[in-house]
Amino acid sequence: MTNLVMLAALPILMAVLGLTAFRLPFFRQLIAFCAWWQILFEAYIFRPLWMGRESISFFEGLAADKTGAMFALLSAIVIAAALTHACIFFDNEKPQEDLSDSKRVGVFYASSSLFLLAMTLLCICDNIGYMWICLETTTLVSAPLVSYSRNKQALEATWKYLIICSVGIAFALLGTVLIFASSQHSFEHGTLQLSELIKNAASLDYPLLRLGFIFCFLGYGTKAGIFPIHSWLPDAHSEAPAPASAMLSGALLNCALLAIWRLVQVVEASGHSDLALKLPLVLGTTTVAAASLFLVKQNGVKRMWAYSSIENVGLMLTAIGLGSAPLFFLQALNHSLAKVALFLLAGNIVQTFGTKKLSELRGLLTATPPWGLLLIASAFAVTGAPPFGSFISEWYMLSLSLEKHLWPVFAVLIASLSITFIAVFYHIAACLWGTPAPTQASIRISVQSSFIPAILILACLIVGVSPISKCIIQFF
Numbered sequence: 001m002t003n004l005v006m007l008a009a010l011p012i013l014m015a016v017l018g019l020t021a022f023r024l025p026f027f028r029q030l031i032a033f034c035a036w037w038q039i040l041f042e043a044y045i046f047r048p049l050w051m052g053r054e055s056i057s058f059f060e061g062l063a064a065d066k067t068g069a070m071f072a073l074l075s076a077i078v079i080a081a082a083l084t085h086a087c088i089f090f091d092n093e094k095p096q097e098d099l100s101d102s103k104r105v106g107v108f109y110a111s112s113s114l115f116l117l118a119m120t121l122l123c124i125c126d127n128i129g130y131m132w133i134c135l136e137t138t139t140l141v142s143a144p145l146v147s148y149s150r151n152k153q154a155l156e157a158t159w160k161y162l163i164i165c166s167v168g169i170a171f172a173l174l175g176t177v178l179i180f181a182s183s184q185h186s187f188e189h190g191t192l193q194l195s196e197l198i199k200n201a202a203s204l205d206y207p208l209l210r211l212g213f214i215f216c217f218l219g220y221g222t223k224a225g226i227f228p229i230h231s232w233l234p235d236a237h238s239e240a241p242a243p244a245s246a247m248l249s250g251a252l253l254n255c256a257l258l259a260i261w262r263l264v265q266v267v268e269a270s271g272h273s274d275l276a277l278k279l280p281l282v283l284g285t286t287t288v289a290a291a292s293l294f295l296v297k298q299n300g301v302k303r304m305w306a307y308s309s310i311e312n313v314g315l316m317l318t319a320i321g322l323g324s325a326p327l328f329f330l331q332a333l334n335h336s337l338a339k340v341a342l343f344l345l346a347g348n349i350v351q352t353f354g355t356k357k358l359s360e361l362r363g364l365l366t367a368t369p370p371w372g373l374l375l376i377a378s379a380f381a382v383t384g385a386p387p388f389g390s391f392i393s394e395w396y397m398l399s400l401s402l403e404k405h406l407w408p409v410f411a412v413l414i415a416s417l418s419i420t421f422i423a424v425f426y427h428i429a430a431c432l433w434g435t436p437a438p439t440q441a442s443i444r445i446s447v448q449s450s451f452i453p454a455i456l457i458l459a460c461l462i463v464g465v466s467p468i469s470k471c472i473i474q475f476f
Contacts, residue, residue: 003045004058007124010038011117018109028087031109035080038116042073061127061193066476067325071258071332072123078250078336079116083109085344085452086243092351092449107144112247114141119255128216129192131259132169132176135223138252139165145244146236157235164232168222172259175215179266182208194262201269210275213267217260217279224256225310226283226317227290237306238356242347245302249309249343250336257316261328264320273323281321285412287314292416295423300356301346304427308382309339311420315397318409322400326476327393330469334390337460338381341453345375348449361431370450372432374457379428381460383421389463396473 014034017027046069048056057063064072090105118141122134139162147158176192182205183197184190191197197204218229225233237245260280267276291311298304312335319327348371349364350356365372381388394417401409463469 003056004062006041006045007058007120008117010034010041011113011120014113014116015110018111018113019106025091028083028090028105028109031113032080032084032087035076035083035116039073039076039080042069042076042120046073055126055195057126058124061130062121062124063126063195064124067261067329068123068125068258070329070472070475071254072120074254074329074333074336075119075123075251076116078340079112079119079247081340081452081456082243082246082250082344083112085246085347085449086112086241088446088448089241089243089344089347089351104148104150108148108241108244111141111144112244115145115247115252119251122255123258125262126194127192128176128179128194128197128262131194131262132172135172135220135256135259136166136169138255139169139223142244142248142252145247146240148241148244149239153235154239157232157239161232161236164229165223168219168229170219171222172216172219175212175217175219178208178212178215179204179263180212181205182212194266197266198269201266202271204266204270206270206272209267209270210272213263213275214279216263220256220259220263221283224253224260224317225313227287227310227314230287230310230313233310234303234306237309237343238300238303242302242343242350245306245347246340246343249306250340253309253313254316254332254336257313257320257328257332260317261320261325268323277321277323279321280317281406281409284314284317284319284321285409285416287311287317288416289314289412292419292423295420295427298423298427299358301349301358301361301431302343302356304358304424305339305342305346305382308342308420308424309335311416312339312382315394315413318401318413319393319397322397322404322406324396324400326473327396327400329476330393330472331390331397333472334388334393334460334463335382337456337463338378338388338390341374341456341460342378342382344453345371345378349375358427358431363433365432374450374453375428375432377457377461378453379424381457383424384417385421387464388460389469390460392464392469396469 014031017031049066049069055063055065118134118137125131147154180190185205186200186203222229264276291307294307316331384390384394
């Protein structure tokens with residue numbers, strides 16, 4: 001219980017501080033500082049797992065295993081990086097005209113802190129009912145992040161996000177009820193405990209379990225942005241402020257897929273691996289292929305990275321379908337690091353040049369060389385080019401698909417990854433080279449605005465060239 005209080009204390013304190021951040025800007029730095037301390041707290045609390053224990057219990061229905069602990073740490077890193085950059089982002093925003101506008105910054109920080117709390121709890125859920133509650137909470141507390149700008153496009157994107165994800169979560173609730181009903185054949189009063197469901201999976205009522213799994217898969221898949229139920233994601237990521245887009249893409253999508261992974265474990269333990277693995281595999285490769293085609297024709301810089309997130313969701317889902325938790329996490333890690341860097345860089349560019357349109361951005365390497373170079377490196381990282389970490393995870397994924405003789409999966413992934421690489425670099429090449437507009441030719445940028453993206457890309461590089469990837473795989 002003490003460890004659970006430690007996990008929740010800092011996010012709650014951050015939320016309280018966030019409500020007053022619009023009056024005392026120093027609180028913004030304090031909140032970012034607390035977010036980094038949250039990483040240390042989590043690393044300390046999860047230390048028995050690093051030492052070899054299989055799981056640690058916090059409370060009835062709340063227990064962490066290695067996969068959950070790693071995703072909780074990754075979520076905390078994403079939030080800390082985004083909130084640290086947010087201090088610079090909001091300082092560079094146009095001066096607020098009235099108090100109601102400046103209060104939006106406070107709401108942003110409070111929502112981000114509660115968002116961190118909900119995702120942390122989701123990662124340690126050992127109860128599919130609690131897991132559903134936590135994922136629904138992430139929808140409610142992240143909606144103010146999407147609607148931050150309060151313009152027509154942002155409000156439309158927010159309602160789209162709320163309505164589509166709520167319908168998806170309603171499907172997941174029905175699926176949760178059906179899985180509970182399936183457990184009543186093994187337990188007198190039924191159970192929602194994941195560990196118990198996995199342990200007694202063979203005796204669950206399979207028709208109800210199958211139906212419940214499909215409903216949950218569709219529900220949580222909507223939240224993750226799986227094709228063709230992805231339509232909320234490009235709008236929400238494009239309209240949210242850059243730090244919020246980074247958090248949605250780098251943390252929220254991982255957590256939705258983690259919920260799917262938990263249920264895959266239950267169905268697989270029941271002896272029906274065909275359903276548990278083939279459904280994620282088929283929809284994962286379909287999502288990768290569809291996203292790569294969507295990337296061919298894009299005109300918005302943040303919208304382009306949103307579709308790149310959908311592609312990476314497909315890759316993570318493919319890793320789940322291949323039955324590999326290490327590859328699932330490794331792909332999530334590499335994507336989160338690179339995508340947070342890309343969204344923060346996109347925020348810098350949009351904020352400085354005043355446009356999201358790719359067609360209106362020219363000569364970034366001339367006007368803002370640090371951002372241009374970081375954009376190139378980040379694009380290489382997110383598209384799986386060597387020597388970055390995503391190349392390692394995608395290579396392992398392709399190798400595993402060949403090992404399992406899944407030739408169609410291999411072919412679709414190779415073709416889709418190639419299209420993605422060409423499309424992304426076709427779009428950013430036009431932005432990087434050429435002659436900048438006269439108003440864009442002599443722009444001064446601060447070193448601080450490049451600091452967090454540079455650190456994240458360096459981390460991607462270290463994962464790619466060091467034995468870290470192998471260590472992660474061995475850890476699982």
